[in-house]
Amino acid sequence: MRFFLTSVIKIIPVLFIISFIVFFLVRLTGDPVSLMLPETATDQQREDLRNSMGLNDPVYIQYLNYMADVVRGNFGDSYKYNEPALEIVLERLPASFTLAISSMVVATLIAVPAGIYSAIKRNTFIDVVITGSSVLGKAMPNFWLGIMLILLFAVHISIFPVSGSGTIMHLVLPSITLGTAIAAEMTRLIRSSMLEVLGAEYIRTARSKGLLETVVVNKHALRNALIPVVTIMALQTATLIGGTLITETVFSWPGMGQLLVQAVNARDMAIVQAATFIIAILVILSNLMADLTYRYLDPRIKYDD
Amino acid sequence: MKFRMSWLVLSLLVFIFALVACNPDSSEIEDPDAGSSGDDGEAQQEEPDDNELVIANGADMVTLDIHDHNNTSTEAIHVNMFNYLVRTDGEGGFVGDLAEDWETVDDTTWHFTLRDDVQFHNGEDFTAEDVKYTLERVANDDSLLEYGNYNQIVEVNVLGDHEVEIVTENPEPALLNRLSRLGSGMLPSEYIDEVGFEGFLEDPIGTGPYQFDEWVRDDRVVLVPFNDYFEGEPQWDKVTFRAIPEDSTRVSELLTDGVDIATNIPPEDWERIEGEESVKLADSPSQRVMMLILRTAEEEVTGDPKVREAIELAIDSEAIVDSLYEGAATTTRTRVTPGNTGANEDLYGESQYDPDRARELLDEAGYGDGVEITFSSPSGRYLKDRETAELIQAMLGEVGITVDLDIREWSSYVETYGEKGFDEMFMIAYGNSMFDAALALDRLTQEQNEGETDYINEEVEELLLEAESNMDPEERIEQYQKAQELIAEDRPQIYLYQIDSVYGLQENVDFEPRLDEMFYVDDISKN
Helix, strand or coil, X not given: CHHHHHHHHHHHHHHHHHHHHHHHHHHHCCCCHHHHCCCCCCHHHHHHHHHHXXXXXXXXXXXXXXXXXXXXXCCCECCCCCCEHHHHHHHHXXXXXXXXXXXXXXHHHHHHHHHHHHHHCCCCHHHXXXXXXXXXXXXXXXXXXXXXXXXXXXXXXXXXXXXXXXXXXXXXXXXXXXXXXXXXXXXXXXHHHHHHHHCCHHHHHHHHCCCCHHHHHHHHHHXXXXXXXXXXXXXXXXXXXXXXXXXXXXXXXXXXXXXXXXXXXXXXXXXHHHHHHHHHHHXXXXXXXXXXXXXXXXXXXXXXX | CHHHHHHHHHHHHHHHHHHHHHCCCCCEEECCCCCCCCCCCHHHCCCCCCCEEEEEECCCCCCCCXXXXXCHHHXXXXXXXXXXXXXXXXXXXXXXXXXXXXXXXXXXXEEEEECCCCECCCCCECCHHHHHHHHHHHHHCCCCCCHHHHCCEEEEEEEECCEEEEEECCCCCCHHHHHCCCCCCCCCHHHHHHHHHHHHHHCCCCCCCEEEEEEECCCEEEEEECCCCCCCCCCCCEEEEEECCCHHHHHHHHHCCCCCEECCCCHHHHHHHHCCCCEEEEEEEEEEEEEEEECCCCCCHHHCHHHHHHHHHHCCHHHXXXXXXXXXXXXXXXXXXXXXXXXXXXXXXXXXXXXXXXXXHHHHCCCCCCEEEEEEEEECCCCCHHHHHHHHHHHHHHCCEEEEEEEEEHHHHHHHHXXXXXXXXXXXXXXXXXXXXXXXXXXXXXHHHCCCCCCCCHHHHHHHHHHHCCCCHHHHHHHHHHHHHHHHHHCCEEEEEEEEEEEEEECCEECCCCCCCCCCHHHCEEC
């Protein structure tokens, strides 16, 4: 419990630093007003809007005003939507979360068996095929894979809908697109981690006890080999929830990625801040989850309670 | 362990199913009392039935606040929910919508008689109070994005339940243009008084043929019919506007019958659509004109009129239209194209390609050995913008103008644009939401062009300033037409072409694309 609390307290300075950096980075990129009005707007129209948005105040005043609101839990209103930014960001979480989890499931279903198998069958033809495919999986751009999947499974063979969200069928193609790239990375990680573990002395002991190879691999080796994998999975999940712009755009999936990138392009400060804040919390939470999973996987791991 | 792993995976799968099943769209704003639809339609959205219309846009609706955006594709959705007082007839004239009749009382006062049979979606009557509320909100609140287009209105006086007077600060010949475009959709004053503007945004009502059902941001906007619409029952049971940003996905949705109409089909995909029997293309000129803007101050290379003329003569805009746009654009020498008040049709459809004469002109200007200019262009903002700039660079190079090409992503481009910080020449494609020459040409008045073109021609200045407040429509049109001729000769701006909007349609859909890019969905039909 104390471990949990200290982790949570550690978040606060991190969030302050992030908000400071994001605030000034967004300001540095320029003036939001020029993006909000059409090309035909006159200088007077730009100036009026800038004044009404408080953008003519000195930057440090703007920052202080902004932080005063954030401390009270108010990230301000989105310039674009003219609604509270935090609400808009939170609206996206279910869609992002669903896609992130289902992509991780796809990735796990591919990577765990493939990784174990190629480790056991090291340097055989199968190993070369699996390792080769994972290089290919990593190298294929999501953009291309997504469009190919649409052409094949939605246009030529009409099994899945082309784009959009709302039903489980809508989830399949984007999950495969994202899952494949993650699986590629995970497979290689599991393979090398398994190889390391399989060479360890306790595995030799287990084998010499006369245990079945499947028991050795699945019970003794895999559990230990999974520790680095869990770290990667946790980080990947957080990244996925934080948004996967390309896949979301290709499949018109209403997730955080589209929101965040559009907000950055429109210099919509409030949304960028609120989204960064939420993503930071997610990353920290998923790290916590990873830590807890380590303990489960290897009871020897203890934190200073 | 193996057993546990499989349980883990299985429970994750169950979890996802649960998420999708019970919480498909917690991100949506839903209108609880808007008609019957929305309960069973979602799962089937990829297969619209005959009485449902699905339109795919490249971007999501921006907002439900009609005063706080300047986005054409958002207006194209709103026009089905809200009505204007008057509508353009497509030929530079106006027809009544919520207004039955109108006249000018004096140079700054307009009198409108309103229809008395119009109801909002909640059953309340539309009255003069609503006109007053709507127009005064946007004319007085400087934080609204449309404020600058309405602050000419000083006040709106209610003369009776269905009679209003609009008073402007100065004579305002383009008032009807303003009232027939985004920002003028009539809002329910009583309802907003009751629920507040926040409440209105969550459950907006208007007078239009369709009412709001739901909006899932970056996904879809759904409208359902309003059966008490004053012009009779609407024809569609449900209208869905989907946001599909990726071009190839939008085309795939069209090919699989997922949508009835898809906007902004890029030239690369035309063949794909034309090769299929079940779908077709439709196009219409749009209000966007691609143009070059030049500095004309004396100390600049482009300050010499001969250099500017040489630039225009060196560019083969017809070749650009044919090669990059596959013909889906029209060359023009004016920005005020047909369909706009004050259009000069003599300059439309024209171009002046003559590279030999361009070389002579440069020679006469003293640049026989060549000259260098910097040319800025955005990338990715308009269809084929970067490609056009590269072709222009090559064409100018042919006659001896070395172009230092400065291509930038839009957010950085628009920053320099706002600061008027470009060098000799830059490219931009202006729209014209006002359908009036004033919006197109006011930027060339000396007050506004300072630091940008620095264009000075006293005759043009006089014509533009007079036309701006000339309440005699015919004389005003003549003034604008004359100004366009002079501008085409002086070339502070060199006009290249008007870009078409290209739509993909299902074969059975009957839809005439409009110059204003609106979707009046009851004008669209399916056989």
